[in-house]
Each structure stands twice: as C-alpha cells, then as structure tokens.
Amino acid sequence: MSDHLHLGDFTQKIGASPIPNYYGDALVTLAKNNPKIVAFTGDLTPATECDLFRDTFPDRFFNSGIAEANMIGVAAGMARCGDVPFVHSFSVFLTRRAFDQVAMQVAYPRLNVKLAGFLPGLTTLLGVSHQSIDDFALMRSLPNMTIIEPSGPSQMAAALRAAASIDGPVYLRMHKATETISTAKIEHKIELGKGQMLSNGNDAVIFACGHMVAEALEAARLFEKVGISIAVANMHTLKPFDTDFVIEHATRTGVAISAENHSIIGGLGSAISEALAERQANTSVKFKRLGIMDTFAEGGSTPYLFNKYGLSAQHLFSSISDLLEIK
Amino acid sequence: MENVNNYNRANEISLKAWAKSIRCNLVRMVARNGQGYIQQGLGAADLFTYLYFSEARMDVNDPAWEGRDRIFLSTAHNSALFHATLAERGFLEDAELETYTKDGSKLEINVSERLGALVEATCGSLGQGLSVAVGVAQSAKRQNRNFRSYVILGDGELQEGQVWEAAMYAASNKLDNICLIVDRNNLQVEGNTQNVMIMDPIDDKFLAFGWEVLSIDGHNFNALGDAFQKARCTFHKPTVILAQTIVGKGIPFLENKMSHNMVLPADVAAECLSILGCDHE
Numbered sequence: 261m262s263d264h265l266h267l268g269d270f271t272q273k274i275g276a277s278p279i280p281n282y283y284g285d286a287l288v289t290l291a292k293n294n295p296k297i298v299a300f301t302g303d304l305t306p307a308t309e310c311d312l313f314r315d316t317f318p319d320r321f322f323n324s325g326i327a328e329a330n331m332i333g334v335a336a337g338m339a340r341c342g343d344v345p346f347v348h349s350f351s352v353f354l355t356r357r358a359f360d361q362v363a364m365q366v367a368y369p370r371l372n373v374k375l376a377g378f379l380p381g382l383t384t385l386l387g388v389s390h391q392s393i394d395d396f397a398l399m400r401s402l403p404n405m406t407i408i409e410p411s412g413p414s415q416m417a418a419a420l421r422a423a424a425s426i427d428g429p430v431y432l433r434m435h436k437a438t439e440t441i442s443t444a445k446i447e448h449k450i451e452l453g454k455g456q457m458l459s460n461g462n463d464a465v466i467f468a469c470g471h472m473v474a475e476a477l478e479a480a481r482l483f484e485k486v487g488i489s490i491a492v493a494n495m496h497t498l499k500p501f502d503t504d505f506v507i508e509h510a511t512r513t514g515v516a517i518s519a520e521n522h523s524i525i526g527g528l529g530s531a532i533s534e535a536l537a538e539r540q541a542n543t544s545v546k547f548k549r550l551g552i553m554d555t556f557a558e559g560g561s562t563p564y565l566f567n568k569y570g571l572s573a574q575h576l577f578s579s580i581s582d583l584l585e586i587k
Numbered sequence: 588m589e590n591v592n593n594y595n596r597a598n599e600i601s602l603k604a605w606a607k608s609i610r611c612n613l614v615r616m617v618a619r620n621g622q623g624y625i626q627q628g629l630g631a632a633d634l635f636t637y638l639y640f641s642e643a644r645m646d647v648n649d650p651a652w653e654g655r656d657r658i659f660l661s662t663a664h665n666s667a668l669f670h671a672t673l674a675e676r677g678f679l680e681d682a683e684l685e686t687y688t689k690d691g692s693k694l695e696i697n698v699s700e701r702l703g704a705l706v707e708a709t710c711g712s713l714g715q716g717l718s719v720a721v722g723v724a725q726s727a728k729r730q731n732r733n734f735r736s737y738v739i740l741g742d743g744e745l746q747e748g749q750v751w752e753a754a755m756y757a758a759s760n761k762l763d764n765i766c767l768i769v770d771r772n773n774l775q776v777e778g779n780t781q782n783v784m785i786m787d788p789i790d791d792k793f794l795a796f797g798w799e800v801l802s803i804d805g806h807n808f809n810a811l812g813d814a815f816q817k818a819r820c821t822f823h824k825p826t827v828i829l830a831q832t833i834v835g836k837g838i839p840f841l842e843n844k845m846s847h848n849m850v851l852p853a854d855v856a857a858e859c860l861s862i863l864g865c866d867h868e
Contacts, residue, residue: 298729319729325759330718330752337722340707341730361749364712365719369700 279436283376284309286417287346288316290424294344297424300335301348302328308348308378309436328358332373336365339373344424350384351377351392351433359398366429367402374423376432380409380470381521381552382569383435387559392433393552397526399431400499407498409433410450411473415496418450425452433470453497455505461489464515464580467506469495469528471562471571472519472550478573479580490580495528503535510536515546515583521571524549546583550576594819597641602808605675606636610837611865612671616687617849618856623688623696625849626834626841627741628668630772630805634739634830635672637811638768643737647677650704657707657723659738661716662770663698670694670702678705714747716740717767721757724765724825735819736765743775746784751796757825758797766818767798767827770805772834776847793827805830838862 291297291313298320301310305323314321324331328349335345347354354377355362366373377395384390399407406426410419416434423430450456458473459480468476473494480490491509495502510516510532518529529549536547552569566572610632617623639645643656660669670687673679679694686692693702697711707723710716720738727734744750757765769789773780780786790800799821803810811830818826835841838859851859860866 322725322760324756325752327749327752327756329714329749330721330756333715333718333749333753334722334725334756336708337719337724337736338726338729339722340719341723341726341732343726343729360712361715361718364709365715368709 280413281309281312282413282416282437283420283434284312286420288312289417290420291317291320294424296342296344297346298322298338298343299346299348300324300331302326302331302353304349304378307350308376308434310348328353329361332358332361333365335373336361336369336371339366339371340369344372344374346374346376348376348378350379350390351395352379352390353377355392355395355398355431363402367404370404370428372427372429374430374432376434378434378436380433380435382557382565382571383471383521383562385559385561388556391557393523393557394526395431395433396498396520396522396528397530400526400531404429405499406430406452407433408450408452408496409470409498410496411468411470411494413437414448415450418448419496422450422452435470450496453500453502455502455509456494456496457491457509458494459490459492461491462513463488463490464517464584465491465493465509465513466517466519466576466580467493467495467528467532468519469498471521471566475566475571475573475576476519479576482573482577483580488584488586498528498531501531501535503539506532506535507539510545510547514544515580517548517550517576517580517583519571519576520551521566522551523554524551525554527551548579548583550579594642594644594816596812599808602636602640605640606632607837607863607865609636609668609671609675610863611860612674612681612684613667614851614856614859614863614865616667616671616684617851618853619685620688621852622848622850623667624664624847625667625851626844626846627662627665627770627772627774628671629836629838629841630774630832630834631665631668631739631770632836633806633808634768634770634811634832635668637808637815638737638739639672639676641808641812642815644734645676645705650678654732654734656735656737657720658705659707659710659716659720659736660698661710661713661738662741662744663709663711664696665739665741665770666694666696666698669698673705713741713744714749717750717753718756720765720767721753721762724757724762725760727764728762734764737768738765739768739770741775742769742771742773742786742789743780743783745769745786745789754793754796754798761823762825763822765825766815767825769827769829770832771829772832774834774845774847778845789829793829797824799824799826800829801826802829803831805832806836
C-alpha cells in the first residue's frame, strides 16, 4: 500500500515528470537482437535505466549488490565465456572504485565488457562522493579501452550501438535525460573516433563533449550576436581520439578551447593539449582548457554547480573573449 | 575426448609419482632463479597434482577446449608450481620450464595469460580470481554447460574484501558449479597469517556466507578426492575446500619454514633434489 512512497531514482526531486529512458530502451532493443548480451547493476537498476532490461530479460539480468569490484570480475568471467556484459553503476564507482579490477580483468585481456557509468561530472545532487570528475583520466590511461560520451538524449542510442559494435572494452559515460540539452544541432549518429563539427566558424573553435556541447552551442550563439563566428565540435569519442580533426580546426581558427564536465586534468582538455604539443602543429594556436579546475566540488543542482564551477556558456564566452583579446 | 578425466580418481601411487616429479621441477626452476616461491609451491604440490591429474576435465591435445573445467590461480605468484604442474600434465615442454622468469619468457613469476590457454585470468593483484571464476560459473549456468569453475586462493588473500563480495554473490546466485580451494598454509609476505591478521575461524566465515565448507588435510589424496567429489554432489550452493597444507612439504628442513620469497642457493637446491629422490627419475 505504500508503494507510491518509493523513489527509485537519485537524479531528480519529487514532482518532476518521468525521465525517458533513452539508454535503457536502446539496451533492450540491442539485447533483443543479441542473446549474448547480459546486464549487471550494483543495486542501481532504475538509476542506470536497467529496469526495462530486468523486466524483459530476467534471466539475463544480474544485480550484484553494492560490490563493484566483484561485479567487474564476474562480468569479466562471463565475457570469457562468450557473453557480452553491460555493467552499470554510477561512473565514479565503475572507474575510481573498481579501477584495478577494470585494468586487470577487463582492459588487459581486452574482454568484451561494456562499462556504462551514469552521473558524469557534476550532474548529481549527491555530492563529492558521487561526482566522477576523474573518470576520463582513469579510463584514458588504460590500454585497450574505448571511451564514448554521447551528448544529449538523441545520441544515447547511437553511443550504445557504437559501443556494441566493438569487440572489446568500452567505457560509456552516460547521463539521464533530465537536463534540457538543446539537441537541435547535435547529430544523432556517432562515428567512432571521429570529431563531429556541429557549427562552423572561423574565429575560434570549441571542442566539447557531453553536457558541455549544449553550453558550447549557446556560447557560439552569443558570439554570433556580436559578429564573431565560433566553430563547435562534439568530441564524443575520447579514445581513440581524433587528433587530425583537432589539429585541423585548431590551426584553421588559431584559437581553441576545450569544454568538459570533468577535471581539466586527464580528460578532453588534456587529450587536445597532448595532440597540439606533440604535433607541434602551430605554436601560434591559443588554447585553453575549460572544465572543473582541479578542485573537488559539492552537492547541488546541476545548473548551480555548472555555474559555480565554471561550466556554463557564459564562462565559455568570457574565456574565449580573453583568448580573442576582446574587451 | 582423449586424456579427459571423467572424475575417475587416479590411483595414489601415480599421484605420488606425479607430485614428486612436480616438486623436483619446482626446486630446479626456483634454483635457476636463485630465489622464489619454493615454500608455497612445495606446500600446494599435492593439491595441484590432484586437481590437474584427477579432478579437472581437460584435454592435453586441445588446451583451449571449450568444455574444459576452468582452474583459476588467484595466487598467481605460485607460478613455479603452476608451470611445473602444466608441464607434468603435458601442456608444457620440460625445456620451456628452463625459461621461467627469464626476460622475454612467457613463464612469468606472476602467471599471466601471455602463456596462453589454461591461464583463465591474469591474477596476481590479489582478491580478484574468485570473482572471475564466479562469472565463469554464472555463464556456465546460463548457457547450460557442465564445465566447472575451480579457483585456488591463498589464505592470506582472504584479507582482501573482494573475496567476500564474491563469496556473497556465489551463494546468493546458488552457484554450485564453483569450487574454491583455500591453500591454508598460514603463510603470507610478512610471515604467519595469524600474526598479520586474525584469520580463524575461516570455516565459520564461509558457513556464515552460505557455503558448503570442507576442511581437509591438503596432502592427503584420499581426502582431496572425497572433498572434490562431495563438492560435485553439493547442489544450490558453492563449496569451499579448506586445505591445510605445510609450507616446504616434502623436504624436512624446509617444512614449516615461513618464508614467502626464499633464497635457494645451489647447494641447498641439490640437497632438496637429493631428499626428494629426483636423481633417480
């Protein structure tokens, strides 16, 4: 009788309208066509959109409890027997907590295990314990790992299909469709390992991923009003990284900025820095990393945190203005 | 399928001969390196012998046979014993043992899957082997396959929390096709396990986690045979065999000498080989 008192989710407050499960629906569709797919969750079934999978394929669904290290190992064992496990938790627990298990039991043997982490970066009320600000850094450092972060609801199914298309480990940095990410310009398709130019421009280029793509598009719109054209690229694949694409557009515009819902250390900004430094493309390229500035954050709403920690269109606008020396 | 056991027990005379030959090669391998995991190897040699020669179903002509029983060596540093056992069983050439720990060799001091089939996972980072073995057991159930999952852990390794996560998972999922063998040799890097961390009662811990628990003498082939058989006949829950072993077993002056990574000079090695009777092979 008290069923209506149960909240299965951690991502929104009471009274919000139901969130569509773009990822969860796509996973079920994929699993209908591939009987080898099994799903794991660590006591976070609704929060990682696995409820439909659980109800559709109860024999292929494993809730391994609040024990991520073991969950990774069990998934690895199943992958060694030809099953294709999709492992779900919050990003921070899949990557930071179970890093050694992911390294030794998934990445090293190149097993066909997909790690789908939710609550990327500062997109959670739950605070510093649940905020994955270093997951790109951790996963990028592992050989054999592919990393994909879709941007907005329209790319989620494509990201999932891209991950499934590889016979090997993939880290999917997923998010629930709670935010109003403008999807008008975001392409639905994902071509693995390829940067995606969403908005052309000649004065500067923003390389963004995940939530920051929408902020980047908004920043470009603000610049458009003052007659400055900014290119916006969606870097949905962090690894393998599209170095050629980055070099091409950074040198073409001469001004580049990275935008990520992640620490400026080890993620998209670092990947671009490495690309620019190693290629010695053009030393006149002005470059800045925008992201979480090497600090831990706090619990709070996503708009509040994005604003406080510098992850907004306004912050992009002012950073690019500085690079362009606009007063 | 040739050379595949169907849980027919090997006779004791043969088992003793294999175990002796394995111990001889183990001493030679560690002696060549000058130091190594000789004590644990001698201690678990009978256990490995029984598991590989009389229990696990495998095919020497096809190491990667899909129907094989999987054996996970979570204590991957017990590598001299592991490699010597594979050689005795016919999966490696004796000559390959001579490359053990040499640069470029696939016979590493921590067993890795560079060796190929029969290394079911690269462990060594302790605590991880049971989880992977549990996953294999889970897949066997899901795919209606009848291979079994065996995993060897050291007793010191039980200090890793992940072991207990896996223990809970295996019991919750009623995985009766997994058999965990704890090599209870009372030895870890800094000496006696009980001095580092209070381990006992290990049996009660596993009982509380919902496992079938069998405590045996790890040097008694009959006891090993009975325990493995009982594990195969236990349904709806996993089994752990707590095998009490003696480090250095077979060489009186090494027995119970608590040394994790022991120096083995040539003269001592020669004495060991003599005591084991390796010269008369």
